[in-house]
Amino acid sequence: MDTITSEQIVPDSEHRGLVARLPQPLRNYALLARFDRPIGWWLLFWPCAWGLFLAGGTSRWGILAWMLLGAIVMRGAGCVYNDIVDADLDARVARTAARPVASGAVSKRGAWIWLLSLCAIGLLVLLQLRWEAQVVALGSLALVAAYPFMKRVTGWPQAWLGLVFTWGAPVGWIEATGFARLAPLAALYAGCWAWCMAYDTIYALQDREDDALVGIGSSALSFGRHVRLGVTVLYGLALACWTGAVWLTRPDALALLALLPVAVHLGWQVLTLRQDGADPLTKFRSNRFAGLLMATACYIVGAA
Numbered sequence: 001m002d003t004i005t006s007e008q009i010v011p012d013s014e015h016r017g018l019v020a021r022l023p024q025p026l027r028n029y030a031l032l033a034r035f036d037r038p039i040g041w042w043l044l045f046w047p048c049a050w051g052l053f054l055a056g057g058t059s060r061w062g063i064l065a066w067m068l069l070g071a072i073v074m075r076g077a078g079c080v081y082n083d084i085v086d087a088d089l090d091a092r093v094a095r096t097a098a099r100p101v102a103s104g105a106v107s108k109r110g111a112w113i114w115l116l117s118l119c120a121i122g123l124l125v126l127l128q129l130r131w132e133a134q135v136v137a138l139g140s141l142a143l144v145a146a147y148p149f150m151k152r153v154t155g156w157p158q159a160w161l162g163l164v165f166t167w168g169a170p171v172g173w174i175e176a177t178g179f180a181r182l183a184p185l186a187a188l189y190a191g192c193w194a195w196c197m198a199y200d201t202i203y204a205l206q207d208r209e210d211d212a213l214v215g216i217g218s219s220a221l222s223f224g225r226h227v228r229l230g231v232t233v234l235y236g237l238a239l240a241c242w243t244g245a246v247w248l249t250r251p252d253a254l255a256l257l258a259l260l261p262v263a264v265h266l267g268w269q270v271l272t273l274r275q276d277g278a279d280p281l282t283k284f285r286s287n288r289f290a291g292l293l294m295a296t297a298c299y300i301v302g303a304a
Helices: 016-020 026-032 039-054 061-085 108-126 131-138 141-153 157-165 168-177 182-214 224-249 253-272 279-285 287-303
Strands: none
Touching (some): 026 061, 039 182, 039 224, 061 168, 108 131, 131 168, 157 182, 168 182, 182 224, 182 287, 224 253, 253 279, 253 287, 279 287
16 A cells, blocks of 8 residues: 655645654545545534524533534544545546545545544544434435535535535534524524635635646536636625624624624735635635634624
């Protein structure tokens, strides 16, 4: 079985040194679950916090910690599953060719065992939730299973990812309130979908040439010369939906001011976005901070 050296770690790794110090084969499995790239689990976690806080669960720090663990392991599980399905495509794209399954560093059998191990931890997290939230969380499995195939059948796979990667918002909301007051949740989730589609379009700018050569879909390709406009519209839609969610939760004009910091941040992303070089990755990663700003807004509104 091949191994991955520190020089082969993907360019967007944030923890090259830490991962490189792991013994083999642990390093390969850590890379397979993207433990070197925490931005993914932050983006999966923040909608959980938004739903929980906006619904009034601002004192539920214990369950929030469980959700953070769930985001880490289930994001890892999703990456493992994605890499199993996409091994042939990843091997043909420069940025992903060094991924453990595509490069042969981890066998598909080993990847499946690792996937089941991560899911077992995810099951432990699931059992901490109220039964209604458990049902909602399990509802995401079909969406997750279908996602790796979307780039093969549509030019807008980011639209599907928006459904998958923000499922934590309904889980957090239902954990706090059950199935009561669903109108604010619908607005919150719609905004989360638009936010995710926008930031993943920015991320996909890195792969436009390779995706076109391989023949797979991407919103960065589908928007063509209008990527900035597309991202602007999506971020605008996200803010409009979040405004609706806040208003439906607390109909007070002052409450809407809580959204101003995240609005400014998303505006900065759009205005300063450069579509080549390292900037798409920088702007994509900055959504970790956008998530914190939105979480702060939801906490302020939910605690009032």
